[in-house]
Amino acid sequence: MEIPNSAAADLARTQAEDAALAALVSQYAGALYRVAYSVLRNPADAEDSVQEAFLRVLRHRDTLGEVRDQRVWLIRIVWNIVLDRKRRAKTRPETDDVAELARVLPCDGLSAEELAAAAQHHAHVLGCVEKLPAKERQVLQLSAFEELNTVEIAQVLGITESSVRSRLFRARNLMADLLNHSRSIR
């Protein structure tokens, strides 16, 4: 048996892996950040989650060639990280208040009052989303990404496509009830 014994080959392989990883980062870091931010609503935590996801990729870089859909695979990794973080930080107070939301939301042609009203509305909606059961909430959050269709959401969550549809249907009904209920209280 012949054992390759060349440091040059190792160096070339390492450089190739680094280049592939850098390409992955530049291609998917934004999408992963948006996935993380939509759940955590904290820019620093979302960026940390993206970093941790690529660290996991670095640890399993030998199996990168076996991955069929790298985008869904990466989203699944960051999704698990985000859920884990959120579970651990359950007691921490929510950082997404109205002022923070008004700061990050786009303000195209909106006055300050309109922007504040929109931020208040979105904060209320997002607060209602947090009240949903976990399964329905996760499907609803993932469905907001235009990059993901139902099949890909099913792959990320590890469930069937029909389950995604039924959960999405339940989530929308629950959200409608929640928002109607809060509106009637007002």
Added chain:
Amino acid sequence: MNSRSQDANLLNSKSGTGSAIVAGSVEASLRLIARLPAPEGLEDRVIGGLRTVPRTARILHWPAALGPTGSWMRGAAAAAIVFVVAGGGWGVYTRVQTSQPSRVIVMPPRAGAGGGFSSAGAMRTPQTLNGPVVANPVAAEPDKKTGNAQSAQVKPLKKAPAQIAPVTSGPMHVARGRNASSQTTTPAAK
């Protein structure tokens, strides 16, 4: 996208009016969050962080002496490893004693309680134990003629045993002393 249109149909199928509008506003809020751009320089920071990670899990290569040209040395090393492992195993096998079979005490079968009387847990007391202690032993009065201690109430024995222990003081030998005095006085009475 097909699934997208199905999702849209799902949304519209919810009673068609107010709740669909409400659900649409929910989707709009979530999409607004989902469309937020990533911060500037995120990729650079992530790549920079990945470069600082130490890459410890690397494949260890054989030394140059154990390369393709030194296959004999690799064989010798393998033989040495086999020898050490086998020798160690043999040493352990010869030193470790086999465990002795445990002693099993066979208990005699209990007598069947088929209608008989039981001992009710009473135990036989062996005769080697000390006897009862007399609190106030009767003092023997010495006879004036013979000088032997004799009690007036003691009847003389007709026939004395051949071997009789001498009378000694002490509560344990009171009864025996009485007998001895009677025995010694028997010839004098005759």
